[in-house]
Amino acid sequence: MTPRIPIVDCHCHIYPEKVAARAVAGIGAFYDTPMCMDGTKATLQREAAAAGITHSMIFSVATKPAQVRSINDFIASEVQMSGGTMTGLGAMHPDADDPAADMAHLLSLGLRGVKLHPDVQGFCIDDPRCMKIYALCEENGIPVLLHTGDARYDMSNPNRLRPMVEHFPALTVIAAHLGGYSVWDDAQAELCGLPNLYVDCSSSLPFMTDARAVELIRHWGADHVIFGTDYPMWVPKSEVDRFLSLGLTQEENEAILWRNAARLFRLDADMLRSAVR
Numbered sequence: 567m568t569p570r571i572p573i574v575d576c577h578c579h580i581y582p583e584k585v586a587a588r589a590v591a592g593i594g595a596f597y598d599t600p601m602c603m604d605g606t607k608a609t610l611q612r613e614a615a616a617a618g619i620t621h622s623m624i625f626s627v628a629t630k631p632a633q634v635r636s637i638n639d640f641i642a643s644e645v646q647m648s649g650g651t652m653t654g655l656g657a658m659h660p661d662a663d664d665p666a667a668d669m670a671h672l673l674s675l676g677l678r679g680v681k682l683h684p685d686v687q688g689f690c691i692d693d694p695r696c697m698k699i700y701a702l703c704e705e706n707g708i709p710v711l712l713h714t715g716d717a718r719y720d721m722s723n724p725n726r727l728r729p730m731v732e733h734f735p736a737l738t739v740i741a742a743h744l745g746g747y748s749v750w751d752d753a754q755a756e757l758c759g760l761p762n763l764y765v766d767c768s769s770s771l772p773f774m775t776d777a778r779a780v781e782l783i784r785h786w787g788a789d790h791v792i793f794g795t796d797y798p799m800w801v802p803k804s805e806v807d808r809f810l811s812l813g814l815t816q817e818e819n820e821a822i823l824w825r826n827a828a829r830l831f832r833l834d835a836d837m838l839r840s841a842v843r
């Protein structure tokens with residue numbers, strides 16, 4: 567049984583219908599894992615409803631600077647057509663000619679943060695080329711959601727994240743996948759005591775025992791964790807069930823499933839509550 571509270575899925579990648587199959591195959595190949603969903607908004611909406619997810623944060627990553635504007639226009643139009651069930655984050659790229667103009671554009675579209683994927687976009691988190699992006703997010707008071715962690719590479723691991731988070735104390739940084747996909751021990755050891763650092767719990771729980779998941783969530787603190795499914799990687803309902811079966815307290819569940827997300831992304835709490843059937 568899904569609880570009668572809002573559930574905000576903070577981590578959803580979506581693609582235009584005509585490129586979704588290719589994009590999803592590309593991620594599956596990158597992570598050498600089968601993808602459960604097709605990456606379209608229509609499927610996300612159907613599966614979110616089946617999972618009791620009442621609001622979805624959607625985005626797409628720009629692998630080339632030339633894609634930034636078109637991706638942000640696409641995400642904004644999908645938000646517009648979602649009937650209030652979705653909020654978007656924008657793409658940016660460290661090699662873009664005019665990051666300030668890209669930021670102004672994404673803000674004008676109503677996007678509420680920036681999603682970056684260092685390993686896929688080909689930069690290290692602490693790359694000097696990225697500092698302008700972080701500074702722009704900090705100045706504009708919007709969070710940056712970063713893919714973090716990959717034991718195969720050294721681009722988004724905790725050692726690179728920590729100095730960046732410390733360098734931008736007024737920036738809200740959300741480290742996806744509990745602070746470091748596949749390097750959870752390093753994340754736990756290296757990333758404590760950073761008040762502006764949050765984590766999402768997407769693409770993590772399937773790889774650890776419930777006890778370990780609870781230990782990590784409490785390491786971060788329930789007020790610093792947000793829920794995500796990493797659509798289209800997993801079946802949303804399975805991820806909600808997996809999270810609920812951890813046996814966290816009602817207060818922890820509410821914080822992680824919607825209250826923290828509402829705060830970080832400035833989502834209207836009444837709107838979120840009114841979506842609960």
Ligand SMILES: [Zn+2]
Nearest residue numbers: 577579713742
């Ligand atoms: Zn992601």
